[in-house]
Amino acid sequence: xxxxxxxxxxxxxxxxxxxxxxxxxxxxxxxxxxxxxxxxxxxxxxxxxxxxxxxxxxxxxxxxxxxxxxxxxxxxxxxxxxxxxxxxxxxxxxxxxxxxxxxxxxxxxxxxxxxxxxxxxxxxxxxxx
Numbered sequence: 001x002x003x004x005x006x007x008x009x010x011x012x013x014x015x016x017x018x019x020x021x022x023x024x025x026x027x028x029x030x031x032x033x034x035x036x037x038x039x040x041x042x043x044x045x046x047x048x049x050x051x052x053x054x055x056x057x058x059x060x061x062x063x064x065x066x067x068x069x070x071x072x073x074x075x076x077x078x079x080x081x082x083x084x085x086x087x088x089x090x091x092x093x094x095x096x097x098x099x100x101x102x103x104x105x106x107x108x109x110x111x112x113x114x115x116x117x118x119x120x121x122x123x124x125x126x127x128x129x
Contacts, residue, residue: 003044006082007032010040013120017128029062031077037128038076041067041095045083048104056081056100067092078127081107089113089126 010033011019019035031041041063043056059079070077071092079095081088088111090099098110108114113126 001044001046001082003032003042006042006044006080009118010042010080010123013118013123014127016120017124029060029064029066031063031066035127038078039070040127041077041079043079043081043099045081047084052103053101054083054104054107059100064096068096071096076127076129078112085116087115087118089115 007021011021013019014033014035017035017037019033022030022032022034024030031039033040033042041059043059045054045056048054067077067079075092077092079090079092079099081090081099088107090110091112094110094112098106102110115122
């Protein structure tokens, strides 16, 4: 499993919402997936780290700014973090402020939802609010 596998699974599961992968060098920070209801930034880690703080080196400042800015303008923006079999969903503001900066316990506490299910119904219930 990898971040590209996660992206493929999300796009397939969100097919009815016209989900597409986004690669945008002209707009740094743009999330990985766009769908009719909004945007999702995807992050993947093989397993939980031993360290207290769960660092995500590939979560850039540009991505944080993009998520926070869109959230403040009432955009439907999310970060989906997969670690092993755990899927943690964060709204854009919470993701920008906490993901990659706090402990595993705090991530679970701050997450909008934690699940081990990426079924279309689960994604629809969480992402299409």
